[in-house]
Amino acid sequence: MTEWKKISGIISDLDGVTYRGDDPIDSAVEAFQSWHSLGLPYAFVTNNSTKSAEEFGEKLNRMGIPATPERIITTSAVSAERLRTLLEPKARVMVIGAPALLRAVEKSGFEIADEKVAAVIAGLDREFNFEKLEKAQIALMGGAHFIGTNPDRMLPKGDGFEPGAGSILKAIETASGVPPVIIGKPQPHLISMALSILGTDPKSTYMLGDQIMTDIVAGHAAGLPTILVRTGVAEEGPFPITPDFDIETLASIPVMMPNDLKET
């Protein structure tokens, strides 16, 4: 592992880094509190499409992690924005996902429908069923665009896991023969957006995540050094990439003023 260098900003994943389900990760709460008090800028990027930035902000604040919605980039918001580049204003869109995704699509100016739609946008939907699958299949076979919020197979939950949006996207892809355009990690879109909000130097802004195949791959694609923390999902290799740092908890990241560490 290489030596720690100057850290001018941190872009962090949420699930598995700051909390597992509804349980805060204590070492993460302490780390973000100290970064906040030192004035080290950080932003969050999440593939989780079931909450808005405001709701994630409230959840983090409840756990003691200082966070504002402006610095929480969600895949639901960025996916809904992507529809604007593909569709006419007020086009009909089928949403398979949580209310947060539905609200994001409405906020982007589209009409929610499940027939004669110009696009299907799908994320984690805990009420996913055969009827939704069938309607998505018909729409996609009829030529609708297919946007997927994120490809995660599973999410950490308590001591275990639950199926993620990727499981639903695969079902729709299998039924329709149409693969989704993925917006969340491992694509770099969320990270690029977080970086532009922080305005920090990419060479010394670290991508922090618990999964190599999404967080670390996306961070690398966005040109950032990467830190893998082992408080979330345990993955099985082989992996296409090695993180720059591989740590057990965030307590291993040196806490000092950003300028106390050597320039890269």
Ligand SMILES: [Mg+2]
């Ligand atoms: Mg995670």
